[in-house]
Amino acid sequence: MKRLAIITVGKTHSGKTAFARMLEDVLPNSFVMDQDNQALFLNTYYKNLLPTEGPNTLKHALSQVIVKHAMEQTDLHFIICNANRSRDSRAYLLDELFPSDRFVRILVHFDLADEVLHERVTTSARSTAIFRDATLTFEELLSHQHREDVIDPIEGEADYLFVLKDSSEVESVMQEIIHLAKNQKPLNI
Incomplete structure (x- = not known):
């Protein structure tokens, strides 16, 4: 049987994590892969190993190990809970990690109004400990996400x-x- 690869797409505070956790509770045989968990772990215990600029390669490497383990050692459905806003990052997930011959690939795009997101980030009590830059706020992240040149998922x-x-x-x-x-x-392998 093909496993599901459910991939969330959306800006900060759009509801991706809440959705993923609720889905994990009701979708048998599933788990949430959320890179914010790896970021928090690394920022807490391995801050000196983190790159100071550019992509957080250590976070991505840790995430790859977890995904590889889940793929090879379990039969769980994947709930990938991250922004996944760039077409290239989604293409990597869809084409490389979760090919259509082995997975049913599902994108869940959280396309909430900017006013709703702004209200959520300004009233949020969520910890910023996931950020490498301790001075960054969710308001700044949302502002940056508004300026990004991103292509929304398409049919x-x-x-x-x-x-x-x-x-x-x-x-x-x-x-x-x-x-x-x-x-x-069932898959015919």
């Missing part, structure tokens, strides 16, 4: 695309994903 990029414009759509999307998982046929 055909994955096997399924769900676009959430409002938090009230979360439950129905979760139910559709559960339905997809239940209807998987």
Whole structure:
């Protein structure tokens, strides 16, 4: 049976982590892969090993080890809970890590209004300990994300695309994903 690879897409505070955790609770045989967990671990215990500029290569390497282990040692469905806003990063996940012959690839795009996100970041009590730069705030991150040249996911990029414009759509999307998982046929390998 093909496993699901559910990949969240969206700006900070759009609901990706809450969605992933709720889905993990109701989707049997699944786990959440959230790079914020690796960032917090590394920032707490291995701060001196982190690169000071550019991509956080250590965080990405740790994430790759976890994904590889889950792929080779388990039969779990993947819930990839990160921003995944660039087309290139999604292409790597969809084409390299989760090929269509082994996975049902699902993008869940959190496309909430900027006013909603701004309200959420200004009232958030979420820790910034995931950031390498201790002075960075979620307001600054959101501002930076507004300026990024990002292409939203499109139909055909994955096997399924769900676009959430409002938090009230979360439950129905979760139910559709559960339905997809239940209807998987065994793989002919």
